[in-house]
Structure formats: C-alpha cells, structure tokens
Amino acid sequence: MIIQEGVRGTMDTRLYINGEWKPAEKGTFAVINPANGEQIGSAADGGRIETKQAIHAAEAALPKWSALTAQERAGYLKEMHRLMMEKQDELGELITKEMGKPLQEAKGEIAYAASFLEWFAEEAKRVYGKTIPASNENKRMMVIKQPVGVVGAITPWNFPQGMVTRKVAPAIAAGCTVVLKPGEDTPFSAVKFAEICEEAGLPKGVFNVVTGESASEIGEEMMEHEVVRKITFTGSTEVGRLLMKQGAEHIKKLSLELGGHAPIIVLDDADIDKAVAGAIASKFRNAGQTCVCGNRIYVQKDIYETFVEKFQAAAEKLTVGDGMQKGVDIGPLINKDGYEKVDRHVKDAVSKGAELVTGGEGYEESGAYFYEPTVLKNMTSDMVIMEEETFGPVAPVQKITSDEEGIRLANNSKYGLAAYFFTENMSRGMKVAEGLEFGIVGWNDGVPSAAQAPFGGWKQSGLDREGGSEGIEAFVETKYISMGL
Numbered sequence: 001m002i003i004q005e006g007v008r009g010t011m012d013t014r015l016y017i018n019g020e021w022k023p024a025e026k027g028t029f030a031v032i033n034p035a036n037g038e039q040i041g042s043a044a045d046g047g048r049i050e051t052k053q054a055i056h057a058a059e060a061a062l063p064k065w066s067a068l069t070a071q072e073r074a075g076y077l078k079e080m081h082r083l084m085m086e087k088q089d090e091l092g093e094l095i096t097k098e099m100g101k102p103l104q105e106a107k108g109e110i111a112y113a114a115s116f117l118e119w120f121a122e123e124a125k126r127v128y129g130k131t132i133p134a135s136n137e138n139k140r141m142m143v144i145k146q147p148v149g150v151v152g153a154i155t156p157w158n159f160p161q162g163m164v165t166r167k168v169a170p171a172i173a174a175g176c177t178v179v180l181k182p183g184e185d186t187p188f189s190a191v192k193f194a195e196i197c198e199e200a201g202l203p204k205g206v207f208n209v210v211t212g213e214s215a216s217e218i219g220e221e222m223m224e225h226e227v228v229r230k231i232t233f234t235g236s237t238e239v240g241r242l243l244m245k246q247g248a249e250h251i252k253k254l255s256l257e258l259g260g261h262a263p264i265i266v267l268d269d270a271d272i273d274k275a276v277a278g279a280i281a282s283k284f285r286n287a288g289q290t291c292v293c294g295n296r297i298y299v300q301k302d303i304y305e306t307f308v309e310k311f312q313a314a315a316e317k318l319t320v321g322d323g324m325q326k327g328v329d330i331g332p333l334i335n336k337d338g339y340e341k342v343d344r345h346v347k348d349a350v351s352k353g354a355e356l357v358t359g360g361e362g363y364e365e366s367g368a369y370f371y372e373p374t375v376l377k378n379m380t381s382d383m384v385i386m387e388e389e390t391f392g393p394v395a396p397v398q399k400i401t402s403d404e405e406g407i408r409l410a411n412n413s414k415y416g417l418a419a420y421f422f423t424e425n426m427s428r429g430m431k432v433a434e435g436l437e438f439g440i441v442g443w444n445d446g447v448p449s450a451a452q453a454p455f456g457g458w459k460q461s462g463l464d465r466e467g468g469s470e471g472i473e474a475f476v477e478t479k480y481i482s483m484g485l
C-alpha cells in the first residue's frame with residue numbers, strides 16, 4: 001500500500017483500518033531520514049477520529065477472531081513470519097532510512113521481529129487452563145484462559161519492527177485484536193507490517209494501524225475508550241507513568257516496557273576480552289539507543305586499567321556514519337534532542353572530574369546528528385550519566401573494589417531492566433545474578449534478548465513481560481468456573 005513517487009522513491013502511506021487503506025482527516029506528516037535530514041516520505045496523520053474507527057473495527061473483528069482455534073490463528077502467524085523473512089532486506093533498509101541503525105543491524109532486527117511471529121504461533125497452542133481439586137464432592141473446579149479483548153499497542157522508534165511484533169504477535173495469538181500506534185519517527189515499518197498482515201490474509205479489523213504525529217491525541221482516545229481493555233506500551237518512564245494515571249479511570253490493564261539504566265559489572269576473574277566484546281555489544285548497539293544498553297560500567301580495581309585500555313581500543317575501531325554505508329557500526333542519533341542529551345551527559349561528567357579516554361565529540365551535518373563512540377573514566381556518582389538514561393554511544397567506567405560494591409552500585413537506581421556482569425567463577429556469578437534487582441541479567445552475555453525468553457523490568461522499568469511463555473499471559477484473562485454437579 002505504500003505509494004511510490006518520484007525518482008527518490010519517497011513514500012506516502014495511509015492508515016490501515018478494518019482491512020482498508022484510508023487517508024487521515026488531518027492530512028500527512030513528514031518522515032525524515034536521521035542520517036541526512038532528507039524527507040523519505042509522508043505518513044497519514046491520524047488522530048482521535050481515526051483511532052476511534054480503528055477501535056470499532058477491532059471490536060467488530062474480535063468475536064470471530066477469538067473463536068478460531070489456536071491452530072488457525074497460528075497458521076496466520078506462521079505465514080506472516082514467512083513473509084517477513086522473505087522481505088528481510090527491503091524491511092531492513094526501511095528501518096535504516098527511518099531511524100538510522102546500520103543496515104546489518106537493521107536486517108538483524110527483522111529476523112528478531114520475525115522470531116516473535118514464529119514463537120507466538122507456537123505459544124498460541126499452549127494457552128493452558130487447569131482443574132482444581134474441589135473440597136466438596138458435588139463440585140468441580142476449573143480455570144480457563146480467554147483473550148483480554150481489544151488491545152491498544154504503542155511502540156517507540158528504536159526498534160520499529162521488533163517492538164511491533166513483540167506486542168502484536170502474542171496479542172493476536174491469544175485471540176485479541178489490535179490497534180497499533182507506532183513511533184512518529186518510524187511509521188513506515190508499522191505500515192509495512194500491516195501490508196504483511198494483509199498479504200497473509202489476516203481477517204479485516206484484527207490488526208489496525210493509526211500512524212500520527214499527535215501521540216497524546218491517539219493515546220488519550222485509546223485510554224478513554226472503554227472497548228480497549230488493555231494497553232501495551234514501550235517507551236519512556238514518563239509516558240508510562242502518564243498512561244498509568246490515565247488508565248486509572250477505567251482500571252485499564254497495562255503492560256509497560258519503560259526506561260533502563262543498565263550496569264555492567266566486570267569482576268577481577270573475568271575473561272577480559274569476553275567482557276570487552278560483551279560491553280561493546282551492549283553499549284554501542286543501535287548507537288546506544290536501546291533501553292537495555294549498558295549505561296555505566298563498574299570494573300574491579302586490579303583489572304581496571306587493562307579493561308579501559310582494551311575497551312578504548314575496541315571503541316576506537318567503531319565507524320560512525322550513515323547506516324546505509326558499508327562498514328558503519330554507529331549510525332546517527334535519532335534527532336537533535338537525542339544529541340543534546342548525550343552531549344550534556346558528557347560535558348556534565350567532564351566538568352565534575354571525569355577523564356575523557358576517547359571520543360567526546362559530536363557533529364551535525366545537514367540536519368543529521370552523529371556522536372563519536374566515547375569512553376569516560378574516573379566517574380563519581382554525582383555525575384548525571386551515572387543516574388539518567390543516556391541513549392547514546394557513551395560508556396562511563398568506574399572502579400570498584402568488591403563484588404558487593406558492584407551489586408550495591410548496580411542496584412542504586414530507580415530502574416531495573418537489564419544488568420550485565422562478567423566473571424568466570426560460577427559461585428561468585430550466581431551470587432551476583434541473584435543479588436541484582438533487574439528483570440534481565442546477562443552473565444558473560446551482552447545481548448540477552450530472545451523471543452523465547454521473558455523481557456521486562458523491575459522497579460520503574462515497567463510491568464509485565466514480553467516474549468517467552470510469559471509474553472502471551474499479558475493478553476489473556478483468567479476465568480474460574482465452579483461447577484455444581
């Protein structure tokens with residue numbers, strides 16, 4: 001449904017509501033390539049009216065969709081998986097153009113996104129209930145699981161396809177129907193996903209997309225509409241908090257994947273090369289713009305200097321540039337605000353005594369914002385970067401003396417999404433793993449996310465889990481049936 005125009009192949013997309021492609025009343029909004037500031041197209045600027053239409057379409061589609069067998073729903077998801085992998089190159093390129101991550105990484109995201117379609121096609125068949133022994137011989141007790149109903153999904157720009165399937169796949173697998181509002185920087189990936197749904201023959205109304213520039217307008221309609229039973233959101237803790245407040249009126253069910261501030265602890269018996277490779281992968285993936293990116297590195301004193309030296313050397317090998325170019329490891333930051341935040345964190349740290357090991361400079365080029373991979377050392381806890389999510393390619397390294405200090409500093413955060421540590425010692429490692437107050441722990445592993453594993457955070461990093469067998473639980477209600485004989 002993407003309308004190709006002109007030699008530059010700009011895109012002009014519509015909303016996907018009730019299986020039809022519709023323009024928005026408010027017109028369109030421009031979508032910019034963050035690597036060169038060029039407009040790559042325009043997307044329909046949906047608002048309240050269209051969100052309401054989409055909710056009604058999802059409501060109308062619900063009875064039939066939820067009544068299908070799990071095997072039938074799984075069949076659609078398998079076909080969507082096949083189609084997504086068939087289009088991996090094209091969809092990967094689109095991600096790079098929309099939000100800047102290097103092409104190889106973007107294609108990797110498509111495989112990651114598709115893996116949720118496959119996983120939840122399988123999990124659809126395993127939504128088990130149970131029977132409970134009754135305390136009265138004339139009673140039988142059972143528990144069944146049923147779809148929660150119409151779901152509103154709100155996704156961010158940093159994984160334009162991955163965050164969509166991580167929510168939509170379990171929702172439709174469970175028998176729910178969905179209205180999606182994608183990040184305004186990356187509407188086209190979501191529209192492409194709708195094309196896949198259409199091509200796979202998904203019944204109309206089961207999946208709907210409302211792209212739009214006014215997130216609060218679309219969000220408010222979802223929160224205020226009684227038909228929407230569940231909101232699944234990935235984004236900032238601030239917006240998550242707002243959704244909780246708005247949801248209070250209707251006691252809206254919420255799954256929230258919010259901010260993080262991941263610590264990386266390197267103990268003195270770690271395999272240093274493994275730790276460096278893991279920390280590089282965790283820190284610099286997506287130019288540091290993921291909620292599970294390492295934000296602070298704690299290294300035990302005996303290996304501190306060696307680690308910093310090797311980490312610096314590895315960071316300096318990373319190439320910054322347009323993600324469409326071969327050999328680029330770090331693409332642009334998403335926008336000026338993102339750039340300014342990174343710059344502020346670095347300047348604040350340096351002004352408070354941090355030593356710049358490498359990097360520390362950014363630049364703007366035709367409206368695109370790039371930042372060099374940066375390593376800082378001699379950190380102190382009063383520096384903003386040790387507390388606030390940076391969302392950029394900056395790695396502060398702080399010295400620690402013991403395992404306990406590492407755990408204490410790691411836990412000293414309002415966030416609890418991902419944490420990483422490196423040690424070759426099983427007993428030490430198990431104690432660290434158990435001591436960390438985080439939903440995801442990478443032990444000698446800088447990239448732990450996988451469709452079959454639960455993803456989500458403790459504390460202010462969110463509610464519920466996505467992926468794994470837990471992922472589908474967020475989209476079912478429990479019903480207890482007590483039967484008198």
Ligand code: ADP
Pocket residue numbers: 154155156157158181182183184215216217218219220234235236237239240242
């Ligand atoms: P990020 O920093 O990742 O952009 P946001 O929380 O701002 O995090 O955005 C995540 C998603 O939430 C995006 O789709 C954005 O449009 C949406 N969003 C932003 N503000 C609101 C709001 N007031 N209500 C609903 N959704 C919102």
